[in-house]
Structures are given as C-alpha cells and as structure tokens.
Amino acid sequence: MSPITLIGILGLVAVTACWALAVVMYRVGGAGTVARKLAFLLVVEGFVLVTAGYPEFVLQLPDNFFETREILYFFMGVVHHGGDGLMVILYPPFLALALNTSLTRPFANKRVRIGLALAMAALVLAVVFIGSRLIITLLYSTVTLLFIYALVASIHAWHTADGGLARERAGIFALAFGLRDLGWSMAYAIAAWYMWTQPDLTALTAVKLLGKAVYALGTLLAVPLIAYGILRSHLFDIDLKIRWTIKQSTLATVVVTSVFLLSEGADRFLSAELGNWAGLLAAAVVVFFLTPLQRFAESVASAAMPNTRNTPEYATFRKMQVYEEAVSEAHTEGGISEKERALLIRLRDSLGISPSDAEAIERELVARQPGFA
Numbered sequence: 001m002s003p004i005t006l007i008g009i010l011g012l013v014a015v016t017a018c019w020a021l022a023v024v025m026y027r028v029g030g031a032g033t034v035a036r037k038l039a040f041l042l043v044v045e046g047f048v049l050v051t052a053g054y055p056e057f058v059l060q061l062p063d064n065f066f067e068t069r070e071i072l073y074f075f076m077g078v079v080h081h082g083g084d085g086l087m088v089i090l091y092p093p094f095l096a097l098a099l100n101t102s103l104t105r106p107f108a109n110k111r112v113r114i115g116l117a118l119a120m121a122a123l124v125l126a127v128v129f130i131g132s133r134l135i136i137t138l139l140y141s142t143v144t145l146l147f148i149y150a151l152v153a154s155i156h157a158w159h160t161a162d163g164g165l166a167r168e169r170a171g172i173f174a175l176a177f178g179l180r181d182l183g184w185s186m187a188y189a190i191a192a193w194y195m196w197t198q199p200d201l202t203a204l205t206a207v208k209l210l211g212k213a214v215y216a217l218g219t220l221l222a223v224p225l226i227a228y229g230i231l232r233s234h235l236f237d238i239d240l241k242i243r244w245t246i247k248q249s250t251l252a253t254v255v256v257t258s259v260f261l262l263s264e265g266a267d268r269f270l271s272a273e274l275g276n277w278a279g280l281l282a283a284a285v286v287v288f289f290l291t292p293l294q295r296f297a298e299s300v301a302s303a304a305m306p307n308t309r310n311t312p313e314y315a316t317f318r319k320m321q322v323y324e325e326a327v328s329e330a331h332t333e334g335g336i337s338e339k340e341r342a343l344l345i346r347l348r349d350s351l352g353i354s355p356s357d358a359e360a361i362e363r364e365l366v367a368r369q370p371g372f373a
Contacts, residue, residue, distance in 0.1 A: 007209060008057025011049055011216040037094045038226075044090060045219060048083035051061040051076045052215060084139055088146050089117045095150055098173065100155040100166070103149075105372055133195055140192035145184035151178050166328075167213040176225035183218020187211045253331035319351040324361050 022051035026034045056065070092107035106112050123142070126135045154177050157238045159171040190211035195201070326347055327336075337345065 003209065004204065005055045005060065005311040007212050007216065008054045008059075010220060011054025012058060012215065013051065014220040014223075015046045015054070018042050018219055019214050020051065021226065022046065034094070034098050035092070037097060041087070041090050041094055044083050044086045046333040047079055048087065051080035051083070051220065052211065054216065057212075062260035079135075081124050081127045081139065084143050085120040087140060088120045089113075091146060091150060092116065099153055099157040099170070101153055101160060103156050105151040116285065134266045137196045140188045140195060144185050144192060147181040147188070150187065151181040154178055154181070165180055166325075172225070176222050179223035179225070180218040183214040183221075187218070192345065250252050319353060320357070320361065323348060323351055323353055326364065327362055327365060 010089075019042065022039045025039035025042065079204075093113055096104040107116070122140075123139055126137040127139050154174040158167065160176040161167040161170040186305070190207060194208060194211070198205075213279050285329065326344060344358075348355070353361075
C-alpha cells in the first residue's frame, strides 16, 4: 500500500469517526448545550476533511481528473472553503461555552459573533469567486491562527482551573482538543505556506503529504478522547444516553459487518449469485442469534461505561452530583453572585431537586470545605 493511499484511508476513517461522534453528541445534548454545539462543529469538520483530497488519494484518481469536471471541482471548493469559514465562526463560541477562561469570553458576546461571521463570510466569498493566491493564503492563515488560539485557550483554562473535577475536565479537554488543534494548525500552516510559495499546486511533495497526514490524525486521535473524557459528565443522564448509543452502535456494527463480510466474501470467491444468497443467509443467521448479540452489545456498553444503570436511584444521584458541581464551581470566584444564584435556582428546578435538598447540598459543601463559604 502506498503512503498516499494510507493517508487517504486515515482521512476517510477520521471523517467517519467525526460524523459518528456528531450523531452521538446530537442525541445526548439538548438545544443550546455544549454537546449540541459540538455536534454541529463535528459535522462541519467532517465536510472539511472529506473535501480535502482523501477520497482522491484512496481512489488514486489522475492529476487531470477535475480538468473535465469543473462544476464538481467548483462545488467541492465551495464546500471545503465554506467549511473553513464555518469552523472559524463556530469554534470560538463553542470554546466560550465550554471553557472557563477569560481568553474565550469575548466570543460569548453576540455582537462579536455576528462581526466574526460577517468577516468570514466576506473572506470565503472572495476565495470562491476571486480565488487569488493572496486571498486563499489569508483564509488558511486565519484558520491556522484559530487553532493556535484554541490550543492556548484550552491550556490556559486547565492552568487556571481549581483542583478536583474542574481541573480534571479542563485537562482532558486540553489534551483531546489540543491534539486536534495542534494537527490542524500545522496542516493549515503548511497549506498557507504552500499556497504562497509553490508554483505548482498540484504536486504531491513530502511536505504536502505531511500536512494531509497531521490533518487527518488530529481528528482521528481527538475523537475517542473527546467522546470518553469530555462529554459523558456534562448532563445528569448523558452517560446513560451514551451507554445506550454504544449498545445500539455495537449491535448495528455486528449486524452490518456480518452481512457484508459473508456476502462480499462469497461474491469475491464464488459468484455474484451466491453472494446474494449468502447475504440472505447471513441476515437469517444474525436474526437467529439476535439475543446473544444484544447481550454482547450490552457487555461492550458496560465495559465502556461502567457503574451506569438506568434506574431512578442512579438518575437521582447524578442530578444531585451535577447540582453539587455547579454550586462548587460558582463559589470558586469569591462567592455566589445574584446572577449565579438565579442560574442555580433554574438548574435546581430543571433537575427536579427540592429547595431543602439543594440547601443540604450547599451545607454539606461548606462542612467539607471550611473555607468554602
């Protein structure tokens, strides 16, 4: 297998992982939550990757493939550069919501977000309809700075976080997103340098292949870390939803893989007709063994998400835990302000916690940490 094909496969696997995590995050997150915003960001990230040349690497298309397909080439450029712009528009507000650091707070302002969106829309339109090297280099440089900024912000959030759960979450966030930010900033820096200095943009040099490799690996390494370390602790029942998704995904994977391998294997080694019959046979076998497969999927979910059970007792425990964490974080900056108290009351009501239970949680925190109040 050539290095070009291998990089193409890595890119397509990264796209698949990216969109799979996006589906999970959309299912477990409500409107306006960090999980839902991350889902939209991952969808855009997948489109940026899939239009970055990885399918062409796998299919080993000739260099002049797009010369006779100008409409397809234009469409892919619009999707790719539009995705670049959307990453710049969506990523900073996501960081403002996900990270507790002064570096990201400006992007919580609606006017700042609107200004950023308008500026990026103008830049992307200039890239699509003018397409000069200077403008494309400017876009790639902007994206490079975005991911460097995100890396610095996540490290700063970890460095300034208090001990305990808040610092642990910030550290995992910095590790997971930092890998992606590091890979993508390097890839876009190479792309900007290549666009500005190289006369032949179609040549596949070692530096360009390095950029493509770190482009894919940044996402491929970050996705499992994000899935495990960040999102399972944001909502009181998110771990139960992820557990259900893991179980259903495992079952679907086993079913699809069984049918595909048996059908395609017979098609390759015997005949197409037998392949069709083998596919039907595989489906029948899978249905027959569906109950054992469900037990297997449950065991996978239990291994990935231990100590989670969809019971009223567990749900109540997680609600109390989330409220306690929110109270603890609200106290970190010199006590609870009126605005923070109003937010805590809304959180308490949304979780279904009684005022007396909420007061008991705060008293317990004060008793455990004498300097807390």
